[in-house]
Amino acid sequence: MNPPSENPDTITIHRPDDWHLHVRDGAMLKTVLPYTARVFARAIIMPNLPDPVTTPAKAGAYRRRILDALPDDGVASRFLPLMTCYLTDETGPAMLAEGFADGVWVAAKLYPAHATTGSAHGVTDPLELGSVYEKMQEIGMPLLIHGEVTDPDVDIFDREAVFIERILTPVIKDFPELRVVLEHITTREGVQFVEGAGNNVAATITAHHLIINRNAMFQGGIRPHRYCLPVAKREEHRLELRRAATSGSPRFFLGTDSAPHAIGDKEADCGCAGIFTAAAAIELYARVFDEEGALENLETFASRAGPDFYGLEPNDERITLARGETPVPKIVEVEGDIAVRPFGAGRTLNWEIRD
Numbered sequence: 001m002n003p004p005s006e007n008p009d010t011i012t013i014h015r016p017d018d019w020h021l022h023v024r025d026g027a028m029l030k031t032v033l034p035y036t037a038r039v040f041a042r043a044i045i046m047p048n049l050p051d052p053v054t055t056p057a058k059a060g061a062y063r064r065r066i067l068d069a070l071p072d073d074g075v076a077s078r079f080l081p082l083m084t085c086y087l088t089d090e091t092g093p094a095m096l097a098e099g100f101a102d103g104v105w106v107a108a109k110l111y112p113a114h115a116t117t118g119s120a121h122g123v124t125d126p127l128e129l130g131s132v133y134e135k136m137q138e139i140g141m142p143l144l145i146h147g148e149v150t151d152p153d154v155d156i157f158d159r160e161a162v163f164i165e166r167i168l169t170p171v172i173k174d175f176p177e178l179r180v181v182l183e184h185i186t187t188r189e190g191v192q193f194v195e196g197a198g199n200n201v202a203a204t205i206t207a208h209h210l211i212i213n214r215n216a217m218f219q220g221g222i223r224p225h226r227y228c229l230p231v232a233k234r235e236e237h238r239l240e241l242r243r244a245a246t247s248g249s250p251r252f253f254l255g256t257d258s259a260p261h262a263i264g265d266k267e268a269d270c271g272c273a274g275i276f277t278a279a280a281a282i283e284l285y286a287r288v289f290d291e292e293g294a295l296e297n298l299e300t301f302a303s304r305a306g307p308d309f310y311g312l313e314p315n316d317e318r319i320t321l322a323r324g325e326t327p328v329p330k331i332v333e334v335e336g337d338i339a340v341r342p343f344g345a346g347r348t349l350n351w352e353i354r355d
Helices: 026-037 056-068 093-101 130-139 156-174 188-196 207-211 214-218 235-245 278-291 295-310
Strands: 010-014 018-021 042-045 080-086 107-110 143-145 180-182 201-205 252-254 318-327 332-335 338-340 348-354
Touching: 010 295, 018 252, 026 056, 026 278, 026 332, 026 338, 042 056, 056 080, 056 093, 093 130, 130 156, 156 180, 156 188, 180 188, 188 201, 188 235, 201 235, 201 295, 207 235, 207 278, 235 278, 252 295, 278 295, 278 318, 278 348
Parallel strands: 018 042, 042 080, 080 107, 107 143, 143 180, 180 201, 201 252
Antiparallel strands: 010 318, 318 348, 332 338
């Protein structure tokens, strides 16, 4: 790890995008969305609402609610939500292709059933979606994958590696031109799979998986606000993620997987999985790239690799990050007695956004 002093004190990059984001709905949507929209120009919106986004009509309605929730200012109001289809056992190739052709969807999301929050309607056997994968391969529609098996006999820390072996490897073999994003990778196996696959396979990496390992969930007691799915893994995996993210490879790009939950839902007998990083996301990534002596590669990871994979241009606008102080709020109030606790709550980060 190179000392931060080898890096510059400021860095200007094209305005970044978030290629994996949860903004929820209703009051929560209106509260958390401005944190993303003040920094990111575009974001892939996850479709796992209580009533999942499974049709073009639902996607259009959700997009309108997101746009209506944007602050009316010169930056956030220009934010563009990119909608995704929630795949189920009943998803038909024709409907999927129609929504993609009409520009309603930019991708489809595969949740193995019961793998994470809001996945109860997900796919029971991903290997049975051959006709869907074939159509997506034909039209160039990206498949975004929560890559974990849900077999109770598989250790939770092994679920990503086993998914790659049992599910993803056969799918890529049968559909070699399918465009795939393995979302929020957490393991050496995930990194190695992406690096060994073709240019049609990429991965997103979260800030929190670059910063914490699995010990963080148990420091001084149970830490529910550090619990997410996929769970953080051993230190050796975190270091491999940091190597991949900061390498400058276009196969790895920014996806926060920022996932807000009310504090009461996190601090419960059966707490929800998800970490809310949107309150200071780009500052967290800057910290990691600084620590790794790789600030020159932050723009590729945050602003260029994602658009390139999705066939889009980088954003024209730019932002400047500088060494400074960004205080992370202790809580973010939603409404009534509902609030969210951000990742790093109450701490001060050593990078800030300059106007």
